[in-house]
Amino acid sequence: MLMLWTFAVLLGAVAGKEVCFDKLGCFSDDAPWSGTIDRPLKALPWSPAQINTRFLLYTNENQDNYQKITSDASSIRNSNFKTNRKTRIIIHGFIDKGEENWLSDMCKNMFKVESVNCICVDWKGGSRATYTQATQNVRVVGAEVALLVNVLKSDLGHPPDNVHLIGHSLGSHVAGEAGKRTFGAIGRITGLDAAEPYFQGTPEEVRLDPTDAQFVDAIHTDAAPIIPNLGFGMSQTVGHLDFFPNGGMEMPGCQKNILSQIVDIDGIWEGTRDFAACNHLRSYKYYTDSIVNPTGFSGFSCSSYNVFSANKCFPCGSEGCPQMGHYADKYPGKTKELYQKFYLNTGDKSNFARWRYQVTVTLSGQKVTGHILVSLFGNGGNSKQYEVFKGSLHPGDTHVKEFDSDMDVGDLQKVKFIWYNNVINPTLPKVGASRISVERNDGRVFNFCSQDTVREDVLLTLSAC
Amino acid sequence: MKVLVVLLVTLVAVAYAAPGPRGLFINLEDGEICVNSMQCKSRCCQHDTILGIARCTHKAMENSECSPKTLYGIYYRCPCERGLTCEGDRSIIGAITNTNYGVCLDSTRSKQ
Numbered sequence: 094m095l096m097l098w099t100f101a102v103l104l105g106a107v108a109g110k111e112v113c114f115d116k117l118g119c120f121s122d123d124a125p126w127s128g129t130i131d132r133p134l135k136a137l138p139w140s141p142a143q144i145n146t147r148f149l150l151y152t153n154e155n156q157d158n159y160q161k162i163t164s165d166a167s168s169i170r171n172s173n174f175k176t177n178r179k180t181r182i183i184i185h186g187f188i189d190k191g192e193e194n195w196l197s198d199m200c201k202n203m204f205k206v207e208s209v210n211c212i213c214v215d216w217k218g219g220s221r222a223t224y225t226q227a228t229q230n231v232r233v234v235g236a237e238v239a240l241l242v243n244v245l246k247s248d249l250g251h252p253p254d255n256v257h258l259i260g261h262s263l264g265s266h267v268a269g270e271a272g273k274r275t276f277g278a279i280g281r282i283t284g285l286d287a288a289e290p291y292f293q294g295t296p297e298e299v300r301l302d303p304t305d306a307q308f309v310d311a312i313h314t315d316a317a318p319i320i321p322n323l324g325f326g327m328s329q330t331v332g333h334l335d336f337f338p339n340g341g342m343e344m345p346g347c348q349k350n351i352l353s354q355i356v357d358i359d360g361i362w363e364g365t366r367d368f369a370a371c372n373h374l375r376s377y378k379y380y381t382d383s384i385v386n387p388t389g390f391s392g393f394s395c396s397s398y399n400v401f402s403a404n405k406c407f408p409c410g411s412e413g414c415p416q417m418g419h420y421a422d423k424y425p426g427k428t429k430e431l432y433q434k435f436y437l438n439t440g441d442k443s444n445f446a447r448w449r450y451q452v453t454v455t456l457s458g459q460k461v462t463g464h465i466l467v468s469l470f471g472n473g474g475n476s477k478q479y480e481v482f483k484g485s486l487h488p489g490d491t492h493v494k495e496f497d498s499d500m501d502v503g504d505l506q507k508v509k510f511i512w513y514n515n516v517i518n519p520t521l522p523k524v525g526a527s528r529i530s531v532e533r534n535d536g537r538v539f540n541f542c543s544q545d546t547v548r549e550d551v552l553l554t555l556s557a558c
Numbered sequence: 559m560k561v562l563v564v565l566l567v568t569l570v571a572v573a574y575a576a577p578g579p580r581g582l583f584i585n586l587e588d589g590e591i592c593v594n595s596m597q598c599k600s601r602c603c604q605h606d607t608i609l610g611i612a613r614c615t616h617k618a619m620e621n622s623e624c625s626p627k628t629l630y631g632i633y634y635r636c637p638c639e640r641g642l643t644c645e646g647d648r649s650i651i652g653a654i655t656n657t658n659y660g661v662c663l664d665s666t667r668s669k670q
Contacts, residue, residue, distance in 0.1 A: 346588075346589055348587070349587065349589055349590050350582050350586075350590055350591075352582060352591055353586075353589060353590040353591045353613070356591060356611060358613075441588060441589060442588075442589055466640065468619065468620065468639075474621075475619065475620055475621055476619065477616065477619045477639065478619070478639045478640065509620075509641075509664070511640050511641045513640060547666075550640050550641055551641055551665065551666055552640075552641035552642070552664050552665070552666055553666075554664070554666075
């Protein structure tokens with residue numbers, strides 16, 4: 094009897110369950126998809142009919158209203174789809190839906206800079222389920238996207254290397270699954286804060302990884318652990334280029350008090366989403382802003398965010414800096430190795446783009462205690478005032494600071510210096526800057542000099558030496 | 559009992575993860591809701607319309623639109639950064655309606 098029981102149990106373990114769908118293939122609940130330490134609960138994906146994956150096509154010709162297409166070639170031919178254009182497919186994540194504003198907003202930004210077929214995948218039938226179930230449904234949605242890509246190739250002559258998949262959260266792993274099923278032929282996959290639970294530390298066949306496409310880039314914005322920080326995104330590197338804006342864990346502007354966060358600039362709904370998952374949602378906001386800011390998201394190669402913050406990784410290397418987001422594929426070193434890490438800082442609200450400058454100030458005048466600020470002026474405009482130093486201001490001392498300007502001032506033409514303290518100075522002391530050097534992230538240095546000194550709260554203009 | 563334990567663990571996790579209670583009234587960061595500029599670290603509480611929600615915003619930089627400082631403590635356009643003055647037309651009506659807009663210019667520009 095014991096032998097019989099043992100045999101039955103072993104047979105059950107080996108056999109497992111499997112479900113098959115027309116055109117998509119079979120899906121089992123065996124390891125590594127279920128019944129592992131990472132994924133203890135057994136589950137099978139739902140059927141394609143239940144998930145009801147839809148492809149919503151926007152093009153430059155129909156920017157406000159989508160056309161529904163399917164993997165039937167005639168529906169694609171009858172639409173505004175243009176085979177001579179690039180195709181970008183945006184895939185939402187858990188609980189989300191394809192008709193949410195952020196997907197169509199991302200398309201609209203693309204139409205400002207290029208002619209493109211922009212497809213928003215709607216799989217809310219499969220994403221609005223328990224998380225365990227949604228992670229299984231990812232496989233079916235990935236297979237559907239792969240089927241579409243294959244039909245584009247075989248029936249319309251649109252090659253997979255002209256396809257770019259952009260997935261947020263679970264959508265990143267949908268893109269990874271689609272990439273695997275097309276054997277890495279897809280041109281590019283962008284993972285926007287790929288989901289951590291059930292995927293971090295799993296084998297590559299389960300999650301997004303660099304072999305899923307010719308080029309894979311990832312943005313990490315919620316990389317803190319799920320327990321206890323409720324970080325929903327992976328901290329693990331998953332692409333050729335992995336960007337960790339602001340360190341990848343806590344995004345600026347996500348620490349507002351509750352009232353200010355929920356009552357969002359974009360309305361209560363957007364604010365509620367932000368309250369629930371502000372860091373996690375930032376990834377797609379950065380991507381959307383990067384489309385219209387081709388130089389505003391330079392990522393610096395660094396061993397960690399702490400080293401980046403200590404100003405050890407400035408300026409860009411000899412190949413320049415990759416741009417996080419839309420233009421990451423312009424970086425010449427993009428596929429020279431896997432898991433390249435890049436760090437940068439962003440703004441705290443849209444427009445999130447920032448341009449990094451290193452400023453070196455040599456003081457002159459009298460000795461006081463206070464704060465010094467600098468603003469930059471160039472052929473592209475001028476910046477805010479940025480604090481460079483506070484403390485004892487000694488003539489002859491040199492202070493170095495890096496800051497992230499919200500303006501790209503271009504070629505620098507002059508610099509303005511100002512100092513203040515919050516005490517009464519009966520002797521009316523004067524402080525100046527004999528020299529201010531500004532280095533841009535491409536390594537170009539601009540030098541400015543002045544012999545003058547100024548009283549508190551008066552601007553000193555420095556011209557080129 | 560199992561559900562209760564899960565709920566408790568979840569509650570602890572959420573409580574731990576939620577940032578410590580932040581100021582609702584003073585020392586507000588940019589982007590937080592305010593009714594007076596004294597509440598803001600940046601010293602400017604800005605709204606777009608008289609009935610619109612006001613938020614702390616950074617002060618206006620050189621060459622951008624501004625208002626002079628007023629007693630209202632709330633602005634459609636922020637006052638200027640240090641060393642700059644808000645140059646523009648002034649009127650009594652503008653002072654009353656807080657619409658005396660101008661441009662931030664360097665106070666020392668005439669010396670050049």
